[in-house]
């Protein structure tokens with residue numbers, strides 16, 4: 016399927032979904048094509064894997080419109096640089112595409128300081144080789160995270176979903192677009208100035224809830240990413256990420272509204288973008304969860320301004 020046709024199909028399906036029309040069943044190669052079109056990548060329909068060419072990278076890496084504030088020139092400059100994919104020094108895991116063919120490991124798209132890039136290269140290689148928990152056996156590929164390594168703001172989801180695992184990038188699909196809107200339209204921060212990742216780097220089968228041993232095994236990678244990026248504020252966008260970063264095994268309702276610490280960073284807990292998107296479909300825009308999330312985002316903005 017030509018990439019332009021795939022993009023049209025994806026746009027039509029998105030429109031249909033907004034209008035409440037059920038999805039039609041898609042063949043794996045077709046699904047792969049429109050998923051990749053959503054991610055701005057060409058597809059080889061024979062193997063259902065990306066070919067590497069990239070037409071329209073998503074907005075998260077668009078040129079910044081304005082810096083977060085005047086004391087962040089380095090991150091603004093870094094956001095304009097071409098993202099530098101990393102190559103793992105260790106052999107990556109052998110992911111499988113929906114068509115049953117090998118799917119190569121997507122390299123994270125990162126910008127920023129050279130030392131931080133080198134540190135991430137080592138971490139990425141470790142994660143690609145990791146089998147410390149059961150998720151290492153079932154994953155198709157790992158999702159390292161992406162964005163600006165000089166970011167003052169980091170978002171941490173719980174784990175990669177099906178679409179994230181397929182394209183090897185965090186926060187894609189409807190939830191990802193909602194997060195981009197929150198960052199760019201709500202926080203007025205260019206999306207290319209943030210760093211996005213997840214607590215756990217491998218997808219749980221069927222998007223089931225994480226088991227405690229899986230969160231515990233993968234926590235070290237997130238801690239090292241935070242230590243490398245050194246953000247001022249970390250938004251834990253999900254209950255499990257909030258629990259791990261706060262050190263408290265409480266419901267998300269109890270974790271919201273408080274500030275925690277992860278290294279030098281302030282941690283703010285809020286709902287996951289996917290959950291928010293589901294609540295919008297159910298209750299419409301401006302529902303209680305939207306309002307609560309906006310309160311959390313304003314808290315994060317205040318911390319950014321004062322830190």
Ligand code: SF4
Nearest residue numbers: 145148151217232233
């Ligand atoms: S989820 Fe984390 S700890 Fe488990 S195998 Fe994947 S990288 Fe390793």
